[in-house]
Amino acid sequence: MKLQLYTLKSRHFLNGIDVSQLKVQQGITLLLLSCLTIFSANTSAGTLEQAKQLHDRIAGVPASEQTLNEMSVLLSDSKPIEAAYLAMENPAFYSTTLKLFATPWTNIDQDSFAPLNDYSATVIGAVRDDVDFRQLLQADMVYVGDNSLNLPAYSTRDNAHYQALEDQFIDLKSGLERTTQSSVNGLPSDATAGVLTSRAAAKAFFYLGTNRAMVRFTLMNHLCTDLEPLKDNTRSPDRIRQDVSRSPGGDSRLFINNCLACHSGMDPLAQGFAYYQYDFDVESDPDGDSGAITYNQSGQIDPDTGTRVQGKYHINSTSFPYGYVTEDDEWQNYWREGVNQKLGWDESLNGKGFGAKSLGQEFANSQAFAQCQVKKVFKTVCLRDAESTEDINQIAATTASFQQNSYQLKRVFAEVGNYCMGE
Template sequence: MAGPREQAARMHNRLAGVPASDSVLDDMASHITAGDDFSAAMIAMDNPAFYNVTLKHWVTPWTNEAFDVYAPLNDYTATVIGLIRDDADFRDVLSADVLYVGDASLNLPAYSTTNNHHYAAMEENVVDLQAHLQQSTQSAETGLPADATAGVLTTRAAAKAFFKDGTNRAMFRFTLINHLCTDLEGVADITRSPDRVRQDVSRSPGGDSRLFHNNCVGCHSGMDPLAQAFAYYNYEYDADSDPDGEQGALVYNRNGMTDPDTGLRVQAKYWINSNNFVHGYITEDDAWENYWREGYNQHLGWDPALPGQGNGAKSMGRELAHSEKFATCQVTKVFEEVCLRKPQDAADRSQIAAMTSAFASDGYRMKPVFAGAASYCKGE
């Protein structure tokens, strides 16, 4: 049986990833004895390692297709950590004009839209992220129009990982995985209309139209009208001299700009392989619509206060982040990070439901979620 001091040690280890000093353990144990696990957890989260180790480990896999936990610190990771540190409404992570950079006292390389040197230097010098992350905006640091910013979706790291090459569907797919805890198979619904499925998707793959109607349409009918929000974005780099895109940059076609291949603001990648099905949908703007508000995927809990359609990545990111599934996903991921296991039984599921309800009623702040998970898994 664990006493308050042993419980304090476990909470500190799970939240900060490093042993606590005797004085910190005594302080935490006194709060636990008084029935105030939240204050005990907040003491643990005041350790810089909560930001530099635990949160970085938690966030980093979201920033790359390989889910590599050892990927370098970047603007995506730093922005998530900063939002958590500042007790921001975490739903802003997919829509706000926000960017966290190192403060001026660090004498770092300037933030750049074409490299990651700023954040690499922070990591190399083991900068205390709790103390030295400074909130800024993407519109100020990158020149991206404020209405074209969409939280981490429009960071350089996200663009390099998910806008590079392809058709921009990767950005949507990995946003589902990382922020709604489901891949496309989990939301496939063949009952939705295929009228917004692009021309590059064959309607008779392998010569059999049944494959499209019973398989492909399940994902594309919902994904394509939502991923249209990214129609003006691309990640440009020199494939000959820089095949990995390390020196590339996010680009956005502003009002009045046209792509030479489409003659519109729409990036050429939205019109590739148009001969696969010439009668398919032709993307002419960034207007998106959520077909999953009806049918099976109503259970994702879409916000009735939002219209379910709009233009651009910002409003589409808000649509995803204001769903009940987004909230449940964040809480579940925290549970797994702190408790070092997946939910296993009815008690775990009940705890996640309670933490999700508290998350929503408490302004969608993430630190109380970590505290709740640490309390539940502190041992008895």
């Protein structure tokens, strides 16, 4: 804005004009100009500060001056989503933010600082490529290091490939490429289920035990609930395996009030993993560091069961001989009825199927799955859990947006980042 001040030389023109009043008017004009200048500077400083906060929350590292200025312009132009996407161009978003985001899902201890592996790398790659995030639990996919990097080959028996990616500080934004899981781990394509059949997941959740851990940790990591809140002793016990005593300690009430409440829903779901095992030498390799995921394909017979079902599904069969005997990998979701309808199961699916792939689809198409991803992003970006009514409303709005935008997780980071930008 340009101010022109004219000198009044004509005494004739000045006749009848209060000169002191003229000076006051000139002073007011200058004051207004000063205020406009300050307002403009404050607006610029405000969007720059917002850009800095947004970038720091999303990428976890300071932005360059150029990036900050570009983000500031986008924010000034009411384009906050575009500003957030610009922050996600920083390689640190992939190597730091997303790695810390996904790594706890890959291990029993939920350690954020565990090494990069095929599970966490696949999450990072899927986010980068805007893959429909539901595919994470059902697709024949895995992300590996780009072939041009000359890394150790992907191995079903160790994590050297991913350790090299990390040790060499490879930029995960550009250094990962998608391939089919079946081409590297030997599983049939129809037996793959995204990260559920990754080597890292098998090492953590198919390790010894009864494969129930895979159900529990899938619920925890991808539906944001543990078994305790899902207890429902109104479900039928007909699919509870033989290894669960019906009168633990001689008290059948314990079974009815505790064991049945979890196992009646969990056991028929865990049957979807009946052909999977994590194979390793317990004596020489007790931690399973050199183990591999295995799968009994058609025609393969387990010596302990006489079927394709892994022997672990028949362990401790004398605890209750009249319990359910697993004969195949047909799973069923008993939680589609009763109190656990609250998880929002997809009505277009029938709630039963064979194997891990269809089971992963059942989990991934639930309302709980979509909401869980938003909650996890909220905690990552806002550095806290949702608490207030406004927070809860934002979770609901972003969940709806996530579903409407093809389950692209970068969109969730953008929306949540803008919500928490001013904190």
